[in-house]
Amino acid sequence: MPSVTLKSENLESEGPILEVHFLIPSELEKKYIEEKKPIPEPVIIKSLIDTGASACVIQKEIPEKLGLEPMGVTKINTPSSKEHECYQYFIRMVIPSHNLIYEGAFIAAPLEGQNISCLIGRDVLKSGILIYIGYANQFTLSLL
Amino acid sequence: MNKNILAEELETYEKNKQNLLRDNRGKYVLIKGKEIINVFDTQADAVKVGIDKFGNSPFLVKKIQEVDTPQNFTSNHIKVSLPCHQ
Numbered sequence: 001m002p003s004v005t006l007k008s009e010n011l012e013s014e015g016p017i018l019e020v021h022f023l024i025p026s027e028l029e030k031k032y033i034e035e036k037k038p039i040p041e042p043v044i045i046k047s048l049i050d051t052g053a054s055a056c057v058i059q060k061e062i063p064e065k066l067g068l069e070p071m072g073v074t075k076i077n078t079p080s081s082k083e084h085e086c087y088q089y090f091i092r093m094v095i096p097s098h099n100l101i102y103e104g105a106f107i108a109a110p111l112e113g114q115n116i117s118c119l120i121g122r123d124v125l126k127s128g129i130l131i132y133i134g135y136a137n138q139f140t141l142s143l144l
Numbered sequence: 145m146n147k148n149i150l151a152e153e154l155e156t157y158e159k160n161k162q163n164l165l166r167d168n169r170g171k172y173v174l175i176k177g178k179e180i181i182n183v184f185d186t187q188a189d190a191v192k193v194g195i196d197k198f199g200n201s202p203f204l205v206k207k208i209q210e211v212d213t214p215q216n217f218t219s220n221h222i223k224v225s226l227p228c229h230q
Contacts, residue, residue, distance in 0.1 A: 027195040052218030069202040071191055073150055075214040076224065083214055084224040087149070090191045090205075105187060107215060112223045119219060 001129070003142035004098040016049040016132065016139040020118065022058070023092045024066050025103060040066045042094070045117035049130060049141060053121030056093075058106045062117065063089040074107060084109075093118075100143050102127075152177050153204035164208045175204040183208070 006018055021042040023029070032039055043065050055074075063070075072088035088105045102124050111117060128143040148154070153175040157164075160180060164173055167183075172190040174181040176198055184190040190205040 024200075025191065025195060027192050028200055031195060031199055048219075048221070050217075050219055053215075054217070055215040057217070057222060067200065069200055070149055071194060071203060071205050073148065073154065073204075075212065076217060076222070077214045078217045078222045078224060079220055081222075081224050085148075086224070090195075103188070110223045111221045113221055116221055119217070119221060121215075121217075 001142045001144060002099045002101075003129070003140055004095055004100055005138060005140040007136070007138045009137060011137040011139065012134065014048075016130075016141075017046055017116070018049070018095065018141070019044060020047045020120075021094045021096060022062050022066065022118075023094060024068060025090050025092055028068075046115055047093075047118035047120050048116045049125075049139070050119040050121055051125065051130070053119045055121045055123045056104070056106045057109050057111065057119045057121070058089070058091070059111045059117040060108045063087075063091065063106075063108055066091070070108075072105060076107060076109065093120075093124075100141070102143055149202045150204050153202075156180065157204065157206055161208075165210060168208050169210075171208055173204075173206055173208055175206070 021044050023042050043062050068089050070087035071090050074088055075083040076086055086107045086109050088107055091106045092103045094101050131140040156175050156178050172184045172187050174190040174194050194203040
């Protein structure tokens with residue numbers, strides 16, 4: 001099972017943050033290659049692993065940069081809002097250095113603060129392992 | 145006000161919801177415009193067929209269930225004020 005282990009001096013204050021690459025879905029990439037269309041460059045951003053998020057959220061601009069169209073609509077509840085409708089996009093998330101790949105639906109919403117452009121939620125964690133070693137300022141994420 | 149890009153697909157789902165619930169509860173339906181394309185066991189399978197048939201154009205993949213459960217977030221990072229299509 002591919003995994004990434006990171007150390008952070010600010011793990012307590014910042015949380016488990018990692019750099020990820022967002023790409024168009026693999027099926028769409030195949031289609032673009034067949035049609036000789038240019039493949040959009042990966043969007044590289046900082047993500048926070050958030051066990052308080054039932055699903056993954058990305059900054060609204062990411063699917064725009066990848067030129068993607070929505071494949072769903074869902075409602076979200078946050079501490080300050082209830083049942084807001086948001087688009088869902090099917091996207092590939094990759095940590096290339098560690099061969100971690102997840103492909104699935106991401107909810108597009110405005111994210112603010114700490115340069116976080118993605119919350120990695122429990123829909124990703126359901127197919128993985130998260131080890132958080134607070135006293136060592138270290139965490140490990142493994143995905144099937 | 146901008147129209148929801150998937151408004152037509154969502155309307156199609158609502159019109160056919162009872163039939164879909166009767167025969168395919170818990171599965172994923174792929175809808176394009178007024179047409180129900182097919183029903184799949186997984187979301188990924190439905191998206192794969194959607195991309196294969198329609199490429200990078202909007203289509204709806206929706207779990208067939210009586211009541212849609214909202215996704216929940218405890219984080220203050222998300223700042224929503226208006227629905228996505230406005």
